[in-house]
Amino acid sequence: MATMNMIQALNSAMDAMLTKNADVLIFGEDVGYFGGVFRATDGLQKKHGRQRCFDSPIGEAGIVATAIGMAAYGLKPVIEIQFADYIYPAYDQIVSAAARLRYRSAGDFTCPLTLRSPYGGGIFGGQTHSQSPEALFTHVCGIKTVIPSNPYDAKGLLISAIEDADPVMFFEPKRIYNGPFDGHHDKPVQPWSKHPLSDVPDGYYTVPLGKAGIAREGNDLTVLAYGTMVHVALAAAQETGIDAEIVDLRTLIPVDIETITQSIEKTGRCVIVHEATRTSGFGAELTALVQENCFYHLEAPIERVTGWDTPYPHAFEWQYFPGPDRVADAMRRAMEA
Amino acid sequence: MKNRAPLSLHIPEPKHRPGDRPDFSDIKVPKAGEMRRPDINVAAKDTLDLAYSLIRVLGEDNEVHGPWAPMLDLELMKRGLRNMMTTRIYDDRMYRAQRQGKTSFYMKCTGEEAIAVAQAAALDAEDMCFPTYRQQGLLIARGYPMVDMMCQVYSNERDPLKGRQLPIMYSSKKHGFFSIAGNLAMHFAQAVGWAMASAYKNDDRIVSTWIGDGSTAEGDFHTALVFAAVYRAPVILNIVNNQWAISSYQGIAGGEESTFAARGVGHGIPSLRVDGNDFLAVYAVTKWAADRARANLGPTVIEHFTYRAEGHSTSDDPSRYRPADEAKAWPLGDPIDRLKKHLIALGKWSDAEHTALEKEIDEQIRAAQKEAESHGTLGSGKLPSVKTMFEDVYKEMPWHIRRQRQEMGV
Ligand SMILES: Cc1ncc(C[n+]2csc(CCOP(=O)(O)OP(=O)(O)O)c2C)c(N)n1
């Protein structure tokens, strides 16, 4: 056991997999000698060699395309797209090739690649370093989408993603790389070391894909959240005194419908929180699923708290970011309905 | 007032349109044997002349000429001839099947058979191919069962791809033939990744990939060249310049001011331009490129200069945008005819033998077609179970897809 922040946990996951499986290799912009702009691959080249962890040209389509070719060969490429905002040049390769290779070849060729990418706001990154594009991928059949909310899960989920037989989009909430963030930007930053989920085993372990976690048990209302928003929801529960059950989805596709259903059948109320823009966001899918699966248990309309349908504005970071006050308001509305 | 001529926009236009007399006299065809053959460890910049000229082996006299002459044994050439003829007759049969309503779509490679068939002969059987939809000759040369090819075209109950893909988008890992996507150019960069993987694993398999002249305008083409050069990937990057991309001529893809082969030189990749209708020249340059890849010298770009002798696909009528008799005016002849004449010139082949072989292949293909059609044609109702529609999206079917299958009642 060691105390790790999320970057260290991700690094440890890649280290464990490079050690365990010679078919795992890592590449992306600045990930080799330098260790990545967020340091996630720090030291991996030195430890495992240049051919296992190396720099790529600045060409996101090429990074994904070559990873697809490698995966079709039988390797397990783990690639980094430096910011989720820069994933679009590779979108065609992800959607038209990686996601469909198994299907279109009737299982003849497969594509077990893992694409890691930091996403989300709260770091004054402006509209080109703050986006949450997960719904552009959850809409695509044939890929899985995973988002961790703490160091322990980050490591276990990343190992599961690397070992998965299908392509996995692994989005990392960069605001919580170094510490949990509850949305109170004016309060001192907390390090992960004070959080129990920074206790991370050193070697290999997995957290299964497709299984949600319960970040807080409760009886009054269910919050569905992932990534940074899990911590915002926890703060809102504490500040409102509402006994909320906070479901940390962890995997968006395939989503853990059982855990969602069980929780809402118990509480009868549902608030959905994400940082991404609202319209056609993953919250829309969650709303539909709750409606289809739990309608007769609902005692209040489903609430959504999300980023606004605008680009992420640099100077209005905290007006844009769906913080604990907005989540608290939604929770109260759901309780009063 | 500025005393300048106004700007004007240049829109490339082919020399001949329907009604014009086709004339390719502006294409400089060097004599067979004229081009030098550098050592395989040549620097990219020292291939510039080869990227702007045309490597040819078979001359007008039907004899081989010059340093690129590959000196092939007779059996290999005869097999090449048979494979090219099989590809052409197969194409004709499938084209007709589409016209008879037995499938939705078909694409021929008429006039371009040498490119796939000679490459298959020059590569090892284990080498990996990332082709486009116009290299069906690879599957034929590598012995993929023709009945399975047809079943794919018919999307019938025996279709190896379970009715999921448009006709001709074959896939066979066993035959080193990567799944055809339909999204142009994407596979070109994926091929580089496969080659990098092979090098990473200290394997000895190399990769060959193909792209059309029109598709070289896609970003993935250029990305492929960058990654291949950077990592010295063991890959042969073939550009099939058949002059046309549906209705747009190669000038619209940037072929007017330069050659497609020359694109490689700027990337630091040795690049050759070859007479794509010359079986022996295609074989020779492929062997040279394969030797480079196997010696860890990295990628090679090859532009195959050829002509798409028929329509783009069954959905296309080329007489609406080019002279109907343009194919006949093509100065580099027909690949099957040229190899046949060479074998005759060698005294090892005759018109009578050729006609007999044609008949034999035709009968084989008819028999295969009969068998394939016994498993159904598109719309005949003989299909894989509709259940299979929900399979292979993921390795394990997730709950939401299972529920959708149940919703469909299967
Ligand atoms: C990304 C993409 N854009 C457009 C098309 C439609 N399309 C199919 S074939 C084709 C022409 C391709 O020409 P070329 O690359 O020269 O290959 P050829 O057909 O001559 O072999 C076009 C535009 C497509 N399939 N994929």
Ligand SMILES: [Mg+2]
């Ligand atoms: Mg073309």
